[in-house]
Amino acid sequence: MIKPATIKDIAKTLKISTSTVSRALRNASDVNLKTRTAVLALSEELNYQPSRLALSLQQKQTHTIGVIVPNLDYVIATMVKGIDEVALEAGYTVMVCQSNESFGREMVNTRRLLDSLVDGFIISVSSETKVFDHFKKIQQKGMPMVVFDRVSSDLVAPKVRLDNTEGGYLATEHLIEQGYKRIAILAGPKNLTISNDRLDGYLKALKKFKIKVEPELINHCNFNQQDAYETTVDLLKMKRRPDAIFTISDRMAIGAMLAIKEKGLRMPIDIGLVGFNNEPVTALVTPGISSVEQPAFELGKAAAKLFIEQMHHEEDLSDVERVLRPRLIVRESSLRKAGVRLPRAK
Amino acid sequence: MIKPATIKDIAKTLKISTSTVSRALRNASDVNLKTRTAVLALSEELNYQPSRLALSLQQKQTHTIGVIVPNLDYVIATMVKGIDEVALEAGYTVMVCQSNESFGREMVNTRRLLDSLVDGFIISVSSETKVFDHFKKIQQKGMPMVVFDRVSSDLVAPKVRLDNTEGGYLATEHLIEQGYKRIAILAGPKNLTISNDRLDGYLKALKKFKIKVEPELINHCNFNQQDAYETTVDLLKMKRRPDAIFTISDRMAIGAMLAIKEKGLRMPIDIGLVGFNNEPVTALVTPGISSVEQPAFELGKAAAKLFIEQMHHEEDLSDVERVLRPRLIVRESSLRKAGVRLPRAK
DNA sequence: AGCGTTACCGGTAACGTTCCCGGTGGTTTT
DNA sequence: AAAACCACCGGGAACGTTACCGGTAACGCT
Structure with missing residues (x-):
């Protein structure tokens, strides 16, 4: 050595x-x-x-950003890439920690990074998290902190997020316009804002078009494929089954699609389907799944920019909320009016 | 503050x-x-x-591992999760840096982490990297370093990797057994060992079954979908076109599949297809794509374990090479013998 | 000649922690 | 009663860096 x-x-x-x-x-x-x-x-x-160590000790800053994410799926990885991009340029190094959707891991990771390792945090909360004391500790220390993607109203901090309500609205509106009447939603865990916001968008669209809300069409389930599959199987067993499903993630859409195919129903004729995130897989399956696209890379960049801004100036930006707009990508799974190629099922 | x-x-x-x-x-x-x-x-x-900072300064170690990866796709993210797992348990924090397959970024990241931020490195090299001086600098400093996944013989260090040759062999053997005669391969960039090893496996299988190697069936292209698509389009234009394609990644397999479908050929009847990585998407497309699965999570864990081991004991482990075994997952895209459902194309 | 200015440099403390060494008192051993 | 031992504690240096303050020489100005 x-x-x-x-x-x-x-x-x-x-x-x-x-x-x-x-x-x-x-x-x-x-x-x-x-x-x-x-x-x-x-x-x-x-x-x-x-020695960055000695320097950091001396001037009490590490030029490192702690990024805490629930996992590293396609969307989040893209966001992290965005964060990386601007952080690097601004002379910061990022430390990415996955909480694995676990509250405990999230706490441990936060605690660790807190011990004078980072200058602040950029956070997306895990789906298990219902209590935010570990994050508030960050702010008590006076560290800058930006919440992104999965934000929470319990957390007073600058936020960057998607307009999830609009995303839910776009998807639902599209299904309605395509002539679907009984639209079910597979929402995520109840404590996640993205879940509730997308559900809100769904409700708004129904209201706008004067369609009655039917509680049994609203289902909360986890983000994973299996849960979505099982929930859909149940949905399709109803005497008056839904003729369209909006899932708030593409993984869930895949699960739903498997259940639909198993049941022998055809998309988009018998049933419509719209997902969320516009993951590459949606374009690859047959039929292609319509999905709400979010500007993930841009979102990451925006979060990092906000962080840097907060770092440099002393002003309080905790009420700032940057909201990016989603875009609906229409594919075959929900396109009934434009091109009906198959005969109607009995 | x-x-x-x-x-x-x-x-x-x-x-x-x-x-x-x-x-x-x-x-x-x-x-x-x-x-x-x-x-x-x-x-x-x-x-x-x-203060971990003061501590690190004092005892000259940071209890942090620098992880450098080319990107954060499904497989690598899974490996990182594995690394995370054992690192956390051993009291280490990991810093993940994406090089974005760029040699420059890889250098910058390495340099940064080198300034007394980490105790050592776990590395998977970018596809652009042909020169390894920045990594050798790590070793000159006497820091432990483990190479994983994408290893290189130019780098003398403990390695953890998949038996890529066997992976290539398994895929090719399977195609041969299914009766395919002219098997093309879409290999990756020439400077990557994983690329060459998988190609080797392909060649070994051909030799074993006494099939002549035809150079025009061997194609190097980048890892992305688009390149694979274009290469496949060209392949299918040949007068004697291949009747099977083995791609060394699933992304490439998707690209190939698009070209195949566009051409109006049917899998597995007219043409067989096998990918690599067993990403979830392979099970979702129609037909499902056969793929070589690698134990990514285990591989990450193994890499981290080896790192810790090297950290604790002084012994030189630089000739250690842990090789994990792949497994072939057969799906419809290559299963011609078991269930022929469609009539033969003219 | 005396004074202020400039250009350059060094000493010291500080950041937060641990490690090594050397004390104190008090108790036990010889 | 001297010697040896113990349990406990404090002082100082060290890790690598910068900030602050002060000092010296050379020069120019009145």
């Missing part, structure tokens, strides 16, 4: 003080050109790298 | 020395029970958290 060159080594061999070396390496003011070039040359030779 | 409580604060209010506080908080030896409880109580009250 060769130990790296320090500022002291340079000072010693050049027979000058560490202060001078430090200045030569940075400010360039208050230091003779000759000594400066000497320092620079030697530091090059020893390939000196300043 | 409320500054956190330090060991000094505790010492001052308790009118004892910092040394004693430090001992009380750790060793428990050489400290009176009474003072110890007092320290513990006060530290609880001030909710004291030791």
